[in-house]
Amino acid sequence: MEQLSKTYNPKEFEDRLYDYWMENEYFKAEVDKNKKPYTIMMPPPNVTGNLHMGHALNNTIQDILTRTKRMQGYSALWLPGTDHASISTEAKVVEKLKKEGKSKDDLSREEFIEEAWEWTEKYGGTIKNQLKKLGVSCDWSRDRFTLDEMLSNAVEEVFIKYYEKGLIYRGDRIINWCPNCKTAISDAEVEHEESDGHIWSFKYPLEDGSGYIEVATTRPETIPGDLAVAVNPKDDRYRDMVGKNVLLPIMDNKKIPIISDDYVDMEFGTGAVKITPSHDPNDFEVGERHNLGQLKIFTDDAHLNENAGKYEGLDRYVAREKIIEDFKELGLFSKVEHHHNSVGHCERCKTVIEPMLSKQWFVKMKPLAEPALQAFYDGKLDFIPERFSKIYIHWLENIKDWTISRQLWWGHRIPVYYCEETGEVVVSKTNPEGTKGYEGLHFKQDEDTLDTWFSSALWPFSTLGWPNKTEDLEYFYPTNVLVTGYDIIFFWVVRMVFSGIENMDGIVPFKDVFLTGLVRDSQGRKMSKSLGNGIDPLDVIDTYGADALRFTLISGNSPGNDMRFYTERVEANRNFANKLWNATRFVLMNLEEDEDLNTIDISKLKNEDKWILSHLQKLIQSVTDKIEKYEIGLAAQDIYDFIWSDYCDWYIEMVKPRLYGEDKESKTVAKQVLLYVLKDTLKLLHPFMPFITEEIWQHLPNTEKALIISKWPEFKDIYVFEKEEKAINYIKEAIRGIRNARSEMNIENSRKSNTIIFTEDSEIEDIIKENKEQFVNLGYSDSVTVTDNKDDVDEDNISIILDRAQIFLPLKDLVNYEKEFERLTKEKNTVVSEIERATKKLANESFTSKAPQKLVDEEKEKKKKYEEMLITIEKRLESVKENLK
Structure with missing residues (x-):
């Protein structure tokens, strides 16, 4: 049997063990009708991405669940993959072209796509190798990419299906527009940053010359696009003005009406607001209600257009200053105040988003939202923690149509063709030119691509081969749990739920949604490049090992709650791994070649053996139950406490005299129990710290081939000894009391004393007498006296109060x-x-x-x-x- 290395050094075995698992295909899930399936779909990270602490936490949780179920006998599929990330990948390719002295405009669409594929194959997918460093046991043989042919086919299938059902339409609506990327972007790609801005008030003269109405706005540059001024119908200040017109002085005194609408907040600014339907989502709704029409005043790069009169060609912020200046010259500027607000920025390029009217493709959400909402009310979907269901419900109840088109080249191109001769719109997977009914006609495909979320919404079933009825799809769908961050409930979770219901015969894609919190820095701040407080998981792994990082992320975690990351805790968990390593080495050093340690004779067990075996059964029950309930952090803590305290600090110390003694039978039993408990404990710890547990396992005698595929420990009644467990727990408390008292008195460990225990309780007396040797072994005692008469005790002593007993340590034995x-x-x-x-x-x-x-x-x-x-x-x-x- 090969010896375990003297020192714990994860660099010596982590990469080797991962290769070993891969070579033996232990991660691979098979369709096996004799096993229950267990499925998790990895939330696909962006192909441009790098591993960050959020990924590390999320994937560690998924790995724990998968490894546990695999050991419990399930056919456990954890399917990995990456997302093509339209905007960020396109930005990376544009950046590459720029370095080469080229621009996107220099290339045809086909040439650009070729460049994007080349970049993706060369630089993309780095995160997959980084995830392997973390120890993830996903089935890489089923690795998916959202632009794979199979997944692209599913995307086109769903688009056509939705279109034919009337769920997809093209129209003019307000969307998030990035003036730099020059595309519509989803809510998920907008980062809202708190900022100290201003609110300006301007006077709009009444057409009849009777005065003016004062309006407040945070965006003066949009004034040229005003089509009304709105007040609240309950606002007495403006009741007589409703129905009148005001003049826009900077726009050649253009007339616009004063309207009343409940949308207006009477407490905001002056209580009168300008309505710009083409550049504000709320104003758009007001404009629809009052038939105001539309007036778009911005170009795609956020300059003012011909509808803005004399401001045409100005950048939006230059226009802002010019408009304020013009109002001042006219004597119609009222005031400026500081105003704290949240401003949307493009996640990729950090440009301020411009809400803008745009012709885009949309999905009608209400018909899809209602079944998704009902699925939750019917108990088909659970959120962990449950409080996040409120976000799910709120978003679905207030849902708006979804913008799915993007003005990008990289991604799934919209399967829509326009006839150049007739203007007919044909939705098809292929160009209809030359097909029946379209002979001699020419078609041009829509230039836009689909929102990345459109393809990732299909992830739970498209990855399994849908729309084909594959064996994988039949066996592994629906999945069991989705593990994702709480910040994308409505961006991704909701879309997967309604997509699954709509396309998989009403079946919800997963039963449970486990929502993780954010990993923050030690001060509680969100990690970001701007703050410079980000921590690279790979650096942590290089210094402390993957197991220490994983255990740190899990042991300090509870579902849905943010956690602070402390390097000191990683060090502590590396020390925990080191303690387990050294404890194992101690056990192995006391074993002999060809020793039969596989069976335990219950009749030969001593009290401490029964205690640790009984405690182990409760640990198995507790850990199994907590993982099932997704209380993974609590399960980790249970294992930690058992290994560090019960096994290492207590049991090993309790049996050392037996291991060093002459009683061969007692020595063998101690070894059997040490090994048995170690093996089951390694199995429980394996999902959390897979590398160290596998490495140790490979050095233990009489083990199954690999820990990763070993059988999960089962609770065994025969090893439950309530009486002995209670007795040893009592002895532990007594010894702990002695140690604490001696420590307070600064008594050297070398000085021992008689331990006098006074009790009038026969049960306690029996416990003490049966376990006297532990006081000698662990309680710095050279003898133990049990008495029910306090007169037997000298006055000068240290006194320790226990439940139903009192310990006395004679000071004459301890003090010079x-x-x-x-x-x-x-x-x-x-x-x-x-x-x-x-x-x-x-x-x-x-x-x-x-x-x-x-x-x-x-x-x-x-x-x-x-x-x-x-x-x-x-x-x-x-x-x-x-x-x-």
């Missing part, structure tokens, strides 16, 4: 009174000196009158503390003097 007298005398002199110093200082009027009161109070507190210490020392000195006589 002459040395103690010397020590206490020195301590008394020091304390007296401090009291005299404080007294003089407080008697000094210069100090008490001139020093800050805080310092004076601190000095008084010090004096009081030293006086109390002196009383304690003098009492102790008197006691020591008595014993010196």
Whole structure:
């Protein structure tokens, strides 16, 4: 049997073990009718992405669930993949072209797509190799990419299906527009940043000359696009103005109406707001209700267009300053105030988003949202933690149509063709030119691509071969749990739910949604490039090992809650791994070649053996139950406490005298139990810390081939010993009490004493007598006396109170009174000196009158503390003097 390395060094085995697992195809899931399927779909990271702490947490949780189920006998499929990430990939390719002195405009669409594929194959997918460093056990043989032919086919199939059902339409609506990327983007790609801005108030003159109405806005540059001024119908200030017209002075006194609408907040600004239907989503809705029409004033790159009159050609922020200046010149500028608001930025390029009317493709959401909402109410979908269901419900109840078109070249091109001769629109997977009914006609495909979320919404079933009825789809769908961040419930979770219901005969794609929180820095801040507080998981792995990182992320985690990342905790968890490593080495050093340690004779077990075996059964029950309930952090803590305290600090120490003793039978039983408990504990820990557990497993005698495919521990009634477990727990408390008392007295470990235990309880008396040797072994005792008569106890002792018993440690055995007298005398002199110093200082009027009161109070507190210490020392000195006589 090969020896375990003397020192724990994860660099020696982590990569080797991952290769070993891969070579033996242990991650591969098979369709096996004799097994229950268990399926998790990895949320596909962007192909341009790098591993960050959010990925590390999310994937560690998925790996724990998958490894556990695999060991429990399920055919466990964890399907990995990446997302083509339209905007970010296109940006990367444009950046590459720029370095080569080219631009996107220099290339045809086909040439650009070729460049994008080349970039993706060369640089994309880095995150997959980084995930392997973390130890993820996903089935790489089923690795998917959202632009794979199979997935692209599914995307086209769904688009055509939705279109034919009337769920997809093309129209003019307000969307998020990025002036830099020059595309519509989804809500998920908008980052809202808090900023200190302004709110400006302007006077719009009434057409009849009777005065003016004052409007407030945070975006003066949109004034040229105003089509009305709105007030709340309940606002008495403006009731007589409703129905009148005002003049837009900077737009050649263009007339616009004053309307009333409940949308207006009477408390915001002046209570009168300008309505710009083409450049604000709320204004768009108001405009629809009042038939105001549309007036688009921005170009695609956020300059003002011909509809903006004299401001045409100006950048939006230049126009803002010019408009403010013009109002001031006209004497119609009222005021400017500071205003804290949230401004949307493009996630990729950080440009401020421009809400803009645009002709785009949309999905009608209400018909799809209703079944998704009902699925939750019918109990087909559970959120962990449950509180996040409110977000799901709120979003579906207030859903708006979904913009699915993007003005990009990289992605799934919209399967729509326009006839150049007739203008007919044909939705098809292929160009209809030359097909029946279209002979001699020419078609041009829509230039836009689909929102990335459109393809990822199909992820749970498109990855399994849908629309084909594959064996994988039949066996592994629906999936069991989705593990994702709470910040994309409505971006992704909702879309997968309604897509699954709509395309998979009403079947929800997963039963459980496990929502993780954010991993923040040690100060509680979100990790970001701008703050420079990001922590690279790969750096942590390189320094401490993947197991320490994984255990840190899990043991400090509870579903849906943010967590702070402390490097000190990673160090502590590396120390935990090191403790397990050293404990294993101790066990292995005490084993002999060809020793039969596979069976345990219950009749030969001692109390400490029964205690650890019984405690192990409860651990198996607890960990299994908590993982099932997604209480993964609590499960990790249970395992940690058992290994560190119960197994290493207590059981190993309890059996050392037996291992070193002459009783061969007792020695063998101790080894059997040590090995048995170690094996089951490694199995429980394996999903959390897969590398160290597998490495140790490979060095244990009589083990199955690989820990990753070993059988999950089962609760065994035969190893439940309630009486002995209770007894040893009592002994542990007693020994802990002795250790604490000795520590407080600074008694050296080398000094031992008689341990006198007073009890009038027969049960406690039996427990003490049956386990006397543990006091000698672990409680610094050279003998143990049990008595029910307090008169047998000397007065000068250390007293420890227990439940139904009291421990006495005779001080004459523990203390050298002459040395103690010397020590206490020195301590008394020091304390007296401090009291005299404080007294003089407080008697000094210069100090008490001139020093800050805080310092004076601190000095008084010090004096009081030293006086109390002196009383304690003098009492102790008197006691020591008595014993010196």
